[in-house]
Amino acid sequence: GQSLEQPSEVTAVEGAIVQINCTYQTSGFYGLSWYQQHDGGAPTFLSYNALDGLEETGRFSSFLSRSDSYGYLLLQELQMKDSASYFCAVRAYNQGGKLIFGQGTELSVKP
Amino acid sequence: GAGVSQTPSNKVTEKGKYVELRCDPISGHTALYWYRQSLGQGPEFLIYFQGTGAADDSGLPNDRFFAVRPEGSVSTLKIQRTERGDSAVYLCASSLNVQETQYFGPGTRLLVL
Numbered sequence: 001g002q003s004l005e006q007p008s009e010v011t012a013v014e015g016a017i018v019q020i021n022c023t024y025q026t027s028g029f030y031g032l033s034w035y036q037q038h039d040g041g042a043p044t045f046l047s048y049n050a051l052d053g054l055e056e057t058g059r060f061s062s063f064l065s066r067s068d069s070y071g072y073l074l075l076q077e078l079q080m081k082d083s084a085s086y087f088c089a090v091r092a093y094n095q096g097g098k099l100i101f102g103q104g105t106e107l108s109v110k111p
Numbered sequence: 112g113a114g115v116s117q118t119p120s121n122k123v124t125e126k127g128k129y130v131e132l133r134c135d136p137i138s139g140h141t142a143l144y145w146y147r148q149s150l151g152q153g154p155e156f157l158i159y160f161q162g163t164g165a166a167d168d169s170g171l172p173n174d175r176f177f178a179v180r181p182e183g184s185v186s187t188l189k190i191q192r193t194e195r196g197d198s199a200v201y202l203c204a205s206s207l208n209v210q211e212t213q214y215f216g217p218g219t220r221l222l223v224l
Contacts, residue, residue: 035215042218045213045214087154095167096159096161100156101155102153104153
C-alpha cells in the first residue's frame, strides 16, 4: 500500500520561510504533487515533481528525493493569505488516475 | 475559463434518504474523479471515470454509493439510504487525461442528520 506522512501543524511569521515535509512509503509513483486548501475551499494545485530535484514557482518551491522517500514544499516571503492546509499527493503505478493524499499540514502565518 | 463546478454546495438530509451530487468538469477534460474529505483529513479517492466508463471504483465504501457519467461530461454521485457517517465534503476533480494535473471543484458539504 501507500501512505504519506506530513506534520499536522506548522506556525510561522509573516515574511519568513517555512518548509512542509512529506515522507512516503509507496512501491512506486509517477510524481509528487502539492495542493493548497483554504478553509471551506477547493484544493488548488501548486506544484508537481516528476523527477528528483527542486521545482520553483514564484514564492513556492517543491523538492523530491526518491532515494530518501522524501519531499517538501518551501514557502518563502510568507503572507497572511498563505494560512491554509497543504497536502502532498502521489499517483501510484498501476493505479490509473487515483491520487493518494497525505493527511495535510495546517499552516498558520502570524503577523 | 470556467473551473470545475459542483451542486449543491450544501446538502442537509435525514438518515435513510437518497441524495444526488452533481459535478460539471472543465470542458474537454476526459477524466473525472470523486473524492471524499472528512474534517482535518486529506481527500480520499472514491471513483474515477475515463470518458463515460468508471475506470476504477475501488474507493466506493459500499453498494449504497454509485456514480454515473452518461455522456462523458457531467457526473452524478448517488448515495442511497444515507447514514450519519456519510457526512463529509464530496469533492470532484477533472483532468485532461489521467496523466495530467487534477483540478478540484469547491465540493458539496453533505450533512446527514
